[in-house]
Amino acid sequence: MEELIKQAYGNIFEEALIKEIAEVSTLVEFEEGDRLIEIGEYIRRMPLLLTGAIKILREDRDEGDLLLYFLERGDTCAMTLACCMGDTKSEIRAIAENKGSLAMIPVNKMEEWLGKYKSWRNFVFTSYNKRLSEMLSAVDNLAFMKMDERLLNYLKEKAKVNNSNIINNTHQEIAYELNTSRVVVSRLLKAFENEGKIKLNRNNIVLLK
Amino acid sequence: MEELIKQAYGNIFEEALIKEIAEVSTLVEFEEGDRLIEIGEYIRRMPLLLTGAIKILREDRDEGDLLLYFLERGDTCAMTLACCMGDTKSEIRAIAENKGSLAMIPVNKMEEWLGKYKSWRNFVFTSYNKRLSEMLSAVDNLAFMKMDERLLNYLKEKAKVNNSNIINNTHQEIAYELNTSRVVVSRLLKAFENEGKIKLNRNNIVLLK
């Protein structure tokens, strides 16, 4: 456990803090597709992502979940932070993108550390900043880009967090996360294939260099 | 000055903190249209909004500024906070929506107070949370709403922050902030007028109850 934490956070937290984290936190392992946080849930423990990736989604009014961004090793969810500190309900949904693990920290500890460790304070602020930045990117995507560009970005992001240029998703799943329809996704993917950007197979898409 | 701060923040900060703020901060008065923060700027002092309203914009790649949200009395800009703490460039533009004033606080003080005043720490976190929330609303607007709904929301927001149901903007200006074209705005506004939701005049729009 301590080893895992060190791997993910060794370069930003001091020894003492890592020891404390290891002591008070509980390890949670998750599988692809696990729902880690639901909209409307209260969050009592703050998660630190150790391995794997998590996707953060915003629910559509009717159906589908818009993908906001991914979290990777060393990240924490500022939305969750917000909920812990503010004692409010979660406004987002978090689903495991792939297999991984996280350390859960009691809220009271994270407040205590704010005073005690400068590195922790930095981490918390950096997390907020990163998340605000990611939200800005999400806004840019939605406001300034056409569907084809958004889709291509999506494929690249997906390839990155999974460390593989093979994307194992159906067109329908992609459509949900981009808040569009399956037909539109199929259409654009076919166009990408004709342009030589991807190779389409059943149940997977290969991103070509 | 101290009086102004007390009016805007009296219910959340303790006496001692308000005194300190009054001592170290400088008062800045601004007029409608003043550019308070530019994209790419470094920010060395953190602003606390005392009176008036400020709009926060995200620049389009080609042209136009998408409106993200408004700040009002008692708010601070988390983006700015992010820049102060992280010592990075601003990713957004801030323009005065109307006449007002703000207190500028040196960065080193705001860090010092994080340890010293619990109310300050709360304020900083609450600000971050509010901003994340606003960003989520912006995403919702962009992702899930059609232009007509976005426009109507825009008019309502505008009326609210200006405390008047008369909106003094040209269709072109509105189009910029919604990242669309003037013709589209005119078209939709005309439809709203026919539905009895607004009254169109030259250079202003009256929002009807």
Add this chain to the structure above:
DNA sequence: AGCCCAGTGTAACTTTTGTTACTGCCCAGC
């Protein structure tokens, strides 16, 4: 083998949004 069905390809059409172009109107300044 035969069947089923999720996943995909595609056509045809609609809706929404963006673009271009032109008209008229109001008002400030001469």
Add this chain to the structure above:
DNA sequence: GCTGGGCAGTAACAAAAGTTACACTGGGCT
């Protein structure tokens, strides 16, 4: 009173995205 320019109304068209409908296909299951 005349005029020019900013602003708004509108038509006509183009592009992007969403919708409906249907055909095909490859695997898993009986």
